[in-house]
Amino acid sequence: MTNQLDDKDDDLVNVVEPDENEWKKFIDEMKYVRALEYVLQNAPVRAKDPEKKKKAAHMALSTMMKIKASEIPDAVNGIPAPLRDTLMKYVYKGFENPKDYSSSALLTWHEKVLAATGLGSIVRVLTDRRTMTWFQKFITLSPKKRGFHLITEEVLREVPEIKQIEIGLMNVFIQHTSASLTINENAAPDVRVDMETIFNKLVPESNSYEHLDEGSDDMPAHAKCALLGSSVNIPITAGRLAFGTWQGIYLYDKVSKDENEPTEEIYDDHFPKNVHIMKTNNQLRELHTLLRDRTTCRSDFKFYADRLIRLTVEAALDQLPYIPCSVITPTGHCFEGLRHEKGTLCVSLMRSGEAMEKGIRECCRSIRIGKILINEGHVIYAKLPSDVHRRRLLVAYPVITTGSTVLTGLEVLLKEYQCRQSNMILITLFSTPDGLQRICELHPELTIVVSEVNTVAPNHFGQKYFGTD
Template sequence: MVAFLLCIADIFTGVGIIISISINIGIGIIIIIGIIIIIIIINVVNDTVVILDITVLIRPLLSLSTTDDEIEKEMANLNDRDGEDGDQTTNEVEPDENEWKRFIDEMKYSKALEYVLQNAPVRSKHPEKKKKAAHMALSTMMKIKQQEISDVINSIPPSLRDTLMKYVYRGFESPKDYASSSLLVWHEKVLAATGLGTIMAWYQKVITLTSRKRGFHLITDEILQHVPEIKNIEIGLMNCFIQHTSASLTVNENAAPDVRKDLETIFNRLVPEDSSYAHTDEGDDDMPAHGKCALIGPSISIPITNGKLAFGTWQGIYLCEHRNHNFDWPFHEQVRILKPNNQIKELHTLLRDRTTSRSDFKFYADRLIRLVVEEGLNQLPYVEEVFSFIGHYFNGVRHEKGTLCVSLMRSGEAMEKGIRECCRSIRIGKILVNTDENVSKVIYAKLPPDVHQRRVLVAYPCVTTGQTVITGLNVLLKDYSCSQSNIILLILFSTPDGLKRICDLFPDINIVVSEINPIAPNHFGQKYFGTD
């Protein structure tokens, strides 16, 4: 009879468990379906991409009907599946056991611990590697005397102390293997040395951005140069705040320069500059700048994932400068820089790389020269021409004849090929300048006598101090009576200081340059002609 009752009780208990699990799973499925429907509605209404961390939704649902061990197994499976679709190019590191043992045998425990922390496989998908590294770190910590712990922690770089604290917590999970009393001392000392930010690290910096003229400017690379700490952050958030009331920050298209130009047009239409504002203390652009700043905002927040800003493919950080007079442009308005794009940036990279072969160097240099020459030709005057073509009239243009090219020898001769490819019949004059310790001397000059009546393209690829170019321009202006307004200077690379010297001395010449950078590739001429 007792056995029969126990059997009946087991049956009812089993049925109750099955019903409970079924109800909980059913509730979970309903919740998931509801969330998916809401996300779809949000996507349709806002036309945005919603990035959802599935672990946030799945974990509370699993807890309705599974044990803690099963949850951990399921979460591990999710992480493994995420890794299959993730970045396979991440180079996993792990400490070499022989190297670690060498430090241990030499009783260099501090070095051994730092070595393990530097090579900790924190991003590895292999539990065994993590377990092995944790054992190395904790075994080393157990060998260090308690009175030496503070000195060891202070010798470890702050960026590694987060990993150290994680290993301390890992040690608490195995009290049989690692002494809890010692780990408590480690915990206390790490916390005292690093503060509450041991597990959640905080970095704060005040940076000064390069001055820029009014408009929308891509500044992602400039910001990243100031915050190398991002590389050490696996999961985090970067917040940027600008201390300004007439400039703002936003995230937008990082590739097409026309987007930045169009955004300036859009906001000028939204907030026009007119006499309808009461606040005009600093001019007509004063209050409109404040209005644009209020619309866009002074701050942005960007997720950090695996040491990188978690941008979409086409996203970048914009500085939005809304005032006219906030920008102290060191060069006059006649300086034209080639519109930046990935093609030009790649050419700059390859021409700076000293491992680039000479034949490849010439090929890439000729490509860049052609781009600069084409932009220089755009600055020439053109005359309209109408002609009939198969019964149809076409309104066309031709540039005025008589343009002369002057190459500043010897580097300038590298640009002659690109100029002839664009202007087949152009005449070319030459000026040879010898510059020694910033003292320049004209060695040779051969130009047509009517050069003062012509438009002149002056070619010189790489400007550092500007002394050679200044001397060559003085020959044209003083010896041949050329007008500054008739001269177009074609430069591939220039330092800011060198270009500013040229602009200050010759404010009316037109200048086309592909890049302004404090470090110019001075090996250009030697590499191009094979004399390096």
């Protein structure tokens, strides 16, 4: 019989409830999963009597506390799907009484029930309580060094709305492919140091990976992200995050350790004469600083990057051959000047090289641009004019770390299109000395123009410029 009359008298609607003796029988036999399923099957969900509901909730929760953490996944999967929403209701009921039931155990139950039922279970539970409210916020964390960082308080400062929520769930998601979130020890800083050591042993940095375009630490960071994940879910109870006693939110940041140590800037005398490192001045130094500053927003980053690109392109154009010419001025005078030889082509090494195309077109408005797409050392796509071997080439790629991408692109031009080293000018914004030296050794006739050579290159350049960081 259903309660279509919404009668407050439980006896009139035949409300079921678990029999305590039957429940104790399962408990005494240590059949805890069967005891829990029995309570869920007979849960007084339609009852108006709060004591009946309280008693059933206690039976369910005390049973859940008896099941070992390692056995919870099997317990959840063994419970019939129609009963799992009721199980989630009791999990949230437990969060309302953190002194009576272990928060860490409840978090495990919450995680496993959520995995089995999806977000829909939470929506149904909260909707049934008629307290459904959604908040969404984008927050920016303060700059962090490489390693594990406790960010609980920083997150809480950004979402004061939590205080308005009696019971709910907070999902924290990081929009990054080489940084991660997890929940762990919030008291001892040593744990975070040891976590970094453990993960570095699990996924060591080396040059043995295929993906090296952004440094030897980048691919390991992607792998660590896959191990830890990009989000965490934390229950909310009475306006507070329902953590266990020693739990907090960890951010794992993969920033190269070198970026937190003094850097060394390298000058022309370290390289052959065909390498032209732009002379540092205050303007150039400021641009290098702003592009390395982690607090620089993307729109500002693009603006400063475009400025630096244009300055570097202007310096590269000075390496082209020029021929004497005469022009007549508006006042009728003859002026003896110079004009660069026509036939220059730009080759953009995609995708980072595409960031430099705008600056090149602003300096050479009618220049043709060919493209070579390289992914993890393999050429995916190349589109160049048929007469590329007869032209002078401006090869554009913004950041050189190991030099692998540039070397692959040069190999395509030299072997497949019969271009000459002496006809090429490599334009790059930043380079490490090792990457630059490697290119110089393999291509001694190649002209290179770079705005800065430093032991630490801003490997985030391409991601930040295109907004994929």
